[in-house]
Amino acid sequence: MSKKSSPQQHAGPSRRPAARRYPRRIDGATGPLSVDRPGGGNRRFGRKKAAPEVTFVEPTFLSRVRAFLPVTALPNLICVITAIVVALVALIATSSTMVAFPSFVAQFWLVVNLGPVVGRGETISLLPLAPAMLLAWAVSRRVYRTVKDRVSIADLAVLALCVLGIPLLLTLTASAMLLDASAVFDVEAPPLGTAIARTLLLHGLALGWGMGRRLWRALCRRFRLPDWLVDSSLDAVRALKYVAIGAGVVYLVALVVHYSELGTVYGEYGSTAGQIAVTLVSLLYLPNVVVSTAALTFGSEVALGQGSVSLFGANLVPLPPLPALAAVPQNAHAWAMVVLVVPTLGVLASIVRNVPTVKVAAVGGLFASLYTLIIVLLSAGTLGVYGYVGPSAWLSASLALAWIGGISVIAAVVALLMQRGIEKSVVEIEEEQVLIEDETEEEEAEDSEAVEDTDTAQEAEEAEESEELVDPEDESDTVEEIEEEEASEGPEAEQEAAPEETEEPALPDEETEPEAVDKQEKGDEA
Known part of the structure; x- marks a missing residue:
């Protein structure tokens, strides 16, 4: 078969070249030319439109409020929802009327925010710290997420207004609800000043903790304050934290020692539900117990109504049947003074890695005293007919200043003296090294001078020896003079040598060395 008639063998199916598209104008279009896209769209040619200019708009007060209000209101909203759920469960479980629902929710909000609760003529302001700490932690986390990137002074002011304003409004609302319910139920509105002060104090601490170290340093630079104030505050918080940990250990040891009293307390509750309920109440009051411990x-005194307890003595009254109070000793033990080592160890543990300077330590003691005062005021209060229960606020603050500030200052002074001693030792070592180097240089200089003197002496000796050498002409004259002298002295020498020759006659063929030398010299002259 010829090539024209034989079938062509191909490696694969043949592909037709794609048709070339040419720009076409769309009907009715007045813009630039376009081509059809595979998907059916049109691609337009020409200059792209310029991007619109972005103009920065200064945020207003309302815009800031709209931005920060949802962030800060969420923890408070969760608290209110929790109060509603707990109120419904409690009223349904006790088959109570729903008329008490608003007053129950209001009292729940006040309890969580450490506001006093008044009923039947008695006031309870000794409220559990655990729910309040949980709420403060949630608020501080929301604040930190808001300010961790960048924030202005105006933003910070609006944020503080939202953080403090929302709980303040809720506290006022709860007080109004209780005031309205007092006409129907045996409840009363709380002391308004105390409720507002505790609410603002709690949320103010949450705001300050959530702002973080970096923002506080920026504020110190903004208002021209030394930034080491932030370090002093953090050192105080760290020291109080370690002291609280030590106090918790002491409380657990006391609870183990008084295990029999703990069994007696649980024995007073006949049902399991009662024991669970009283255990839950004790856990809620556990931070208060740690603060008192x-x-x-520190050496302070804790009041228990008409009674009191300290490391130096105990005067107790009948206490409420709570498992948390089973660790309270009936009298002061002799080994109780050992507990005074707890603040010392706590402060040393807080500064062991980074010893502060003297001024930072002193100001840190003031911060520790202030924080101790605030914590004691929030953790203590009136407990109905018992009266005031809790540590002595001013005495505890003063002792915290003495322990934390004093130990920190002593540690700072010791560290300073040790640093100066080390620097002095380093300087002395450097001076000794300099002296050794100087002595070495002097010895090297002396050795080089001695070598130079030796070289100079050798050169001088060589010069003298070279001067003593005689010229060849002078040598020939000298040799002739020597020969003449020897010739004149020859007969006399032969007469003197005759007796010697008789004693030891020389061989006829041998010639003495002087005679051989004379013959050689005469041959040379010839």
Whole structure:
């Protein structure tokens, strides 16, 4: 078969070249030319439109409020929802009327924010710290997420207004609800000043903690304050934290020692539900107990109504049947003074890695005293007919200043003296090294001078030896003079040598060395 008639073998199916598209104008279009896209769209040619200019708009007060209000209101909203749920469960479980629902929710909000609760003529302001700490932690986390990137002074002011304003409004609303319910139920409105002060104090602490170290340093630079104030405050918080940990350990040891009293307390509750309920109440009051124990480790006194307890003595009254109070000793033990080592160890543990300077330590003691005062005021209060229960506020604050500030200052002074001693030792070592180097240089200089003197002496000796050498002409004259002298002295020498020759006659063929030398010299002259 010829090539024209034989079938062509191909490696694969043949592909037709794609048709070339040419720009076409769309009907009715007045813009630039375009081509059809594979998907059916049109691609337009020409200059792209310029991007619109972005203009910065200064945020207003309302815009800031709209930005920060949802962030800060969320923890408070969760608290209110929790109060509603708990109120519904409690009223349904006790088959109570729903008329008490508003007053129950209002009292729940006040309890969580450490506001006093008044009923039947009695006031309870000794409220559990655990729910309040949980709420403050949630608020501080929301604040930190808001300010961690960048924030202005105006933003910070609006944020503080939202953080403090929302709980303040809720506290006022709860007080109004209780005032309205007092006409129907045996409840009363709380002391308004105390409720507002505790609410603002709690949320103010949450705001300050959530702002973080970096923002506080920026504020110090903004208002021309030394930034080491932030370090002093953090050192105080760290020291109080370690003291609280030590106080918790002391409380657990006391609870183990008084295990029999703990069994007696649980024995007073016949049902399991009662034991669970009283255990839950004790856990809620556990931070209050730790604060009181920390005050005792400072050497302060804790009031229990008409009674009191300290490391130096105990005067007790009948206490409420709570498992948390089973660790309270009936009298002061002799080994109780050992507890005074807890603040010392706590402060040393807080500064062991980074010893502060003297001024930072002193100001840190003032911050520790202030924080101790605030914590004691929030953790203590009136407990109905018992009266005031809790540590002595001013005594605890003063002792915290003495322990934390004093130990920190002593540690700072010791560290300063040690640093100066080390620097002095380093300087002395450097001076000794300099002296050794100087002595080495002097010895090297002396050795080089001695070598130079030796070289100079050798050169001088060589010069003298070279001067003593005689010229060849002078040598020939000298040799002739020597020969003449020897010739004149020859007969006399032969007469003197004759007796010697008789004693030891020389061989006829041998010639003495002087005679051989004379013959050689005469041959040379010839």
